[in-house]
Amino acid sequence: MVGKKCSKGLMGVLAGSVIMMGIVSGAFAVEVSVPKGFKFGTYTQQPWAGKTIHVAMVAEPRCDALKKLAPEFEKLTGIKIVFDILAYPTLQEKQMVALTQGTGVYDIVHVDCVWVGQYAGEGWTIPLEEFILRTDHNTLALDDFIPAVVSEQGMWEDRIFGFPFINAAFGLHYRTDIFDKYGIEVPQTWKELRETAEKLNLKEPGVSGITFMGRRGVQLQCSYDNMLWSFGGDWYDENYRPTINSPAAVDALEYFKSLIPFAPAGVLTYDWDETARSFAQGKAAMDLQWHNAAPTASDPSKSKIVGKFDFAVIPGKLQPDGSIKRTPTFGGWSLEIPKDSKNKEAAWEFMVWATSPEIQPRLAYGQPGDRFSSLADPKLQEKYVGYQTLLVSLPIAKGRPRIAAYSELADALEVGLSEGMTGAKSAKKALDDANNKFEFILKKWGYLK
Structure with missing residues (x-):
């Protein structure tokens, strides 16, 4: 109301x-x-x-x-x-x-x-x-x-x-039957999400703790944005100075990477279809994804979990005053x-x-x-x-940048995120490199002098 x-x-x-x-x-x-x-x-x-x-x-x-x-x-x-x-x-x-x-x-x-x-x-x-x-x-x-x-x-x-x-909008799809069976509450913070993913990982045969969109591309970027913003980071500041390598941004990427051990083995090759399908086929207890994956999990011709899942508000970052900062990607x-x-x-x-x-x-x-x-x-x-x-x-919900340079910035970030998630570079190095690209792109488009 x-x-x-x-x-x-x-x-x-x-x-x-x-x-x-x-x-x-x-x-x-x-x-x-x-x-x-x-x-x-x-x-x-x-x-x-x-x-x-x-x-x-x-x-x-x-x-x-x-x-x-x-x-x-x-x-x-x-x-x-x-x-x-x-x-x-x-x-x-x-x-x-x-x-x-x-x-x-x-x-x-x-x-x-x-x-x-x-x-x-x-x-x-x-x-x-x-x-x-x-x-x-x-x-x-x-x-x-x-x-x-x-x-x-x-x-x-x-x-x-x-x-x-x-x-x-992003949120958390979760298996109500598994949560009820083990008496688990829906995670409200990122810390609780990781703990829940670890607790439920392979608790049921063949069921990972969590699945998400880990392949290099826009869906990886949108998944990361949920964490970036709630951790206190952003792509750039009010003067278009790039901040994608800030401590908050690095912490968010390191956190995201920490979920990999509790996800299906091929999660870093998953995009929208693979992630929605893995959850609908009962391969994960949780799915960090857009709401629009719900119809796939509700379709009897595509899903083994019809009537056994729900969709919750995205977890967030616990603040010093006890509140939770949630920033679902829009x-x-x-x-x-x-x-x-x-x-x-x-x-x-x-x-x-x-x-x-x-x-x-x-x-x-x-x-x-x-x-x-x-x-x-x-x-x-x-x-x-x-x-x-x-x-x-x-x-x-929070939207991504709507400036004309968005596509180039997104490409640069997606490369950095993939490098950080796969271990090709440390989170800090990957985002430092992305930040340098951001600076070049924002200057080229005239946003940054």
Whole structure:
């Protein structure tokens, strides 16, 4: 309930500022053309009937679920939707080409949270305040969005560029049957997590204490970020001076490496699929991973542990005052409208519908939603693992850097993490080298003088 109050406070201020800006300025940079008295999200008129909009989306279950519902929108509005649902790297490349060339190929693009700074900062996508002013507030329901999710996925420099569509947060998947059998409590701190992993390792035949994503790549980086931030470290400071080799950062990597003896033998070759599969097949008592691995463990065709696991808030670092600092890594996507779209109004009508409170529960079988109302729905909480945990995790989750240099920084960090985890270098040496690369990259991009 505290989170809901925070939501109303932040989003109420946001909505109020949008209204005041409209009153004071009379118009935003983006011109919106609608019939007199028209409100988006009411579906009482069809001013864009016969128009076709092209929507790019990442190939994930929630997007497929939305596509199945699209005929209902087409009937409401007369707007035809053409989906281009693509694997991550293909989507990234096709959107980049379309946006930089200004071809107007897409009317809606799907933006990973780490791309927001580039898409909005380069002016590839447009701010949405003028559209918000002309939208039915009950359909839009701004105060129902989780503020941290909107901020990370759709905002840049205090402007709204997109609305959330797909979110993810790290947490701890754990075997309830094994925990109950041995009378073990869910670990709350990183120290307790390691102790629990050691205690449960091979307690059951063929079942490791923990599994995680240890292969060099973005998933290793995202796993480490959970620890880095709660240990008190970060990628760089407020002046873009790299700090990835700070004592806290080194301690976090050394801690992460200390989990390897209690994980499956091949854990340093595991990415998302291998980790989710190992947990679902009963090969580990715990899985440090994104929430979106839960459907794999809940699917009888893929899992041996259906009904025998749950999803808990990520452990954290015990503080001197007795509190626990938890910083679950955040990930997610927003829907945004390209500057060169020729159908901006029709695109916005679709965005409002696709992200509305009414549609969210109908997409839940694909992936969880982005609103308090859907995550707090008792029926959905009973049906899907981890909804109550997401209500706690998403408001406190922390996102990765959203600056244009992110991809290069991430590559450098992923190399260092892999070197530290495999023992090719000490944690200190690996992160010292990564820090030097960070400095070069941040200077090259103009962030660091």
